[in-house]
Structures are given as C-alpha cells and as structure tokens.
Amino acid sequence: MKNSRERMPKTFRKGMVPFIVAMLALPVCWFIVFYVAVNFNSILLAFRSVAGVTETGHPIYAWGLKNFTDFFREFRKPDSEIYWAIVNTLKYFGLNVLLIMPLTYLIAYFLYKEVRGHKFFRVLFYTPAILSSVTMVILYKNFIGGYGPLDEFWFALTGKRLPAFLTDHALATPAIMVYCVWVGFGVNMVLYQGAMKRIPVDVIEAGKLDGIRWYQELWYVVTPMVWPTLSTTLLIAVTGLFNSGGPILLMTNGGFHSTTINFFIFNQIYRFGEYSYPSAVGLFFTLVSLPIVFGLRWLLNKLDRGVEY
C-alpha cells in the first residue's frame, strides 16, 4: 500500500482529484449534515426550553439549564418514570453482559465443537436475529398470554391460570427480559464461532493430546485465541449501555414500570412532541457513559490476553 503512488502509471494522476472529490461528496455531506449537525443540534436543544408564546403563536425560547434541573428533580422522586427508566436500563445491560453474552459464548463453543446437529442449530439459533421484533413480539405475547398455549399447558398441569405477565407491575420487565434472552443469541454467536473457526487446528490438537477437559480447553486455549473478538463485543455492549432495553414499545408501551431510557426518549417525541427535554436527558447519559467506554477500552487494551497466531 505504501508505495502505491510510486507504482501508479503517470496517467493515473490525471483526473485523480476530481474523482476523489466526486466519490467522497455524498459520504462527507451525509457526515456533516446527519452526524455533525444532528449531534450539534442535539446539544443546542438540550439547553433550550420554551419560555412562552408570541402573539402570532410562535414559541419564545429561553436558553439555560432548565431541562437539566427538571431532569434531576424528576429523578429524585421515587417511582418517577425516569427513575424506572434508569433502573430498567441497567437491568437490561446487566442481563446482556452477565447472562446473554456468556451463554452465547458457550453456545458458540459447543457448536464449534460440533455437537450433534450443530449445522441445524446454528441456522435455527440465528433466525431470531433476522426476523423482525414486531413478528417475534406478536408471537411471544400471544403465546404466553391468557388462554394461550403456555397458559393452557400450565392449567392442565396445575389447575391454575398463569398471571398476565405484561400487565403486571412486578412481572412486565422480567417477562420482557425473558424475551430478550430467547431472541438474543444470534449475532454474537456467529461472531464468536467465526473467531473460533480461525483457531489453527494444531493448537486444539496439542491440547487434546495433553488430555485437557472441555472447560480447560475453553478457558486456556480457546478464550485467549478469540479474545480480540470477545473484547470487541464487550466494548460494543458497553458503548450501548444506556441504549439497553427490549422492544418496550411493542410489549407494554412503557406501562407497568417497564420503561427504559431509550424508550423514554422515543416516547417523549412520539407521544408528547417534546424535543428539548429528551435531548437533555440524552446528553446527560452520553456524558456519563463517555468515561466508562474509554476507561473500559483502556482497561481491555491493558488486559490484552490476545495471542499472535
């Protein structure tokens, strides 16, 4: 790559600049408008609030920290929507990092070890990732709902009816979390399995000859070899920390203490036509997660167990 220009034919230089400009025009314009301007506008919105209305009906804006003080006041109230949003978001994040990702990793390992039927399982376990949440949620809701198959099964077994999971303050979020586990293995499973397939066969063979058990192989041989992929997925998960959540809109529409930060922001726009307040909430959580993301990145680079092969 380095000597590419030296190796270019002379005619190559002709028309090079217009070509580069033409090729980059659309991507760069997109970046300026839909990334830089959007995020800059987001910061402006966060500090803007409506102070009144002019005689012609146009809003009068005031600049300041009002959105943020509102946010902190709301947050301190127990049982407020934003309180539940934060609690639930952290629950979903914990679920993802502590349960879904380790399970995905184990599934990927056993598929890689070619458990019987691994080809079929691999395709089937990936399907929730390609089907729309709308589809999966409609199936899930009706399947676990009153007089649905699960309920009838439970009734035949115990003579009792199941509670209405998604309209219960204590059960709504756990029911959505179960759904998240149910559909949550696909993408990372394929990434992990891809990384495992790139491990040279002789490394695995050497372990086998030493007579190591499967969990020793997983921990001492496979994990260090796929560490770059593992740490990347972890980093992506942490980057999405405050965007964690399930399909709240489709499940409960935010009712029954099931809201998340992501849904809260969506709902402010969708239902209330409010733009400044959710921007302030978003900005606050962006600022909180910045040090976490970059701290973790630094830590993962230090901990790097990756091996060259």
Next chain:
Amino acid sequence: MTKLKRKIKKTPIVFYFVFALFCLYALTLLIPFFWAFMNTFKTEIEYITNRAYFPKTLDWTNYIEAFTMLSANGNNMFVMLINSLWWSVGGTLVALASSTMSAYVVAKYKFFGRGFFYALALVIMMLPIVGALPSQYTVYDALHILNTPGMLITCANGFGFNFIVLFGFFSALPWDYVEAAFLDGAGHFRTMFSVMLPLAMPVICSLGVVSFINMWNDYNTPILFLESFPTLSSGLYLYQTATMQHSVDIPMLFSGVIMSMIPVVTLFCFFQNSIMNLSFNGGLKG
C-alpha cells in the same frame, strides 16, 4: 497408548447434556411459529374459543383477507408491502453506494486527510451517543424530508459498519488490477466500475442482504419518521394499537405476520452462509 486413545475418542457427557438443552431451546423457537401458522387457518371465533389446539379445517381465506383487512393509517397491507419494498431496497442501495465510494477511495487512493476518514469511522462506532432521535426529528423537519421518500438520504452513511468491512476488503485487493486497467487506458471511473466493483460484488451483496433485512424489520424509523408510509413492520404494530386490543383479529394478524416474513426468510435461505460469515476481521483495535 490405549489410555490416550480412549481419552481422545470418548465424547464427554456434557456434550449429551448440551445436545438436550439445544433441542429444548430449538423447540421453544419452533413451537410458537408452528402454533401461529396453525392458527392462521382458524376463524376469529374459533381462535377465541380454542387457542391452543388444532384448527378444524384448513381454510386459507385469512391470507387473502389480510391484504384488505389489515390496515394502518388507512393503508392496507398491499400498500405496506410496497412501502417496505421501496424503503428497504432504496435505503440499502443508497447506503451501499455511499459506503462503497468512501471505502474504495480511502482504501486505494493516497490523499490528504485519508487517515482521518478511517479513524472517523472507528470514532463514530465508539461514541456512546444516547438520544439523537429528538435532534434527528427536528433536523429532518427543517430539511423537509420528514414523512417523505426523501428520508432515504438519511441512509447514506458512508462511515459505518459497511465502510469498515468494505475498507478491509479493498485494502486487501492487489493494486495490480488497477495498474493493469490503467495501462489499458481506463480512467478512474472505468477502473472502479468495471474492474474493482465486480471483484467486490460478493461482499457488497452480503452487506446488501444484511442491510435489507435490517431495514425490512426496523419499525422505529417508519413509526417516527414515515408516518404516512407505514411499512409491514411498523404497519402491523400500528394495526394492533389502532384496533382495540381485544378486537384484533389474531388469526388474520398471524397470517399477515407470516407473509411479512417470507422475503426475509427467502433471502436468508439463499445467502445464509455469506450473512453468517460477515464479521469484523480482527476487531476494533486501532
């Protein structure tokens, strides 16, 4: 030696256990689909009185009636299908055009600021931005693309996941191809379109399929930004909220849901391996 051989050949007991667990999980995925499919043959009344068991007759009318009866904001399912198609196909084409152009130029040409673009893609992926939606809404509104097909331009992200994959691909392509094309008298555009792009087609196609599936399934964007153009995903959701929950014709809804899956499942069957093999090569360290 015999002891060693036995150790290699014996399947650990845990593998049987895992197989059993995998079968269980597979059943939890298959049964709901089978159950939903079975219910598409029921009438609404038959469903209400008998949700869990087999239908009495195989009646396909729900599949036909779904097209006219399922509607969102006055758009029936046929309109939703058209909306899903132009939104997913158009958005995919715009996204791929933009990232192919940026990836090719950044990977293959030396110019001032070239390193900046790759770093930019990594930074965009790293920044944990929460709540850009309100700002997106106001910016789209100001640009007058809100609730119009002009929304397609918002897909032209040239520095995202597609860029990173294509950049990796173009960087690994030998420079000799370009050189040969130039010696034959081709210009920059000819070289790109007739030499380099055909080589990249397999990668571009896999990225395209993934992007198409994601856009087909996305319901947030159409709900918020394309109110008058409900797609199958957003439309099937809106149909449920518009109709009172207890009067939703579930068998018909299931028929709609199953039909809305057909394009995605078909694509997945054909491109299964290339979709599943798309992954970051190496990771994000840089």
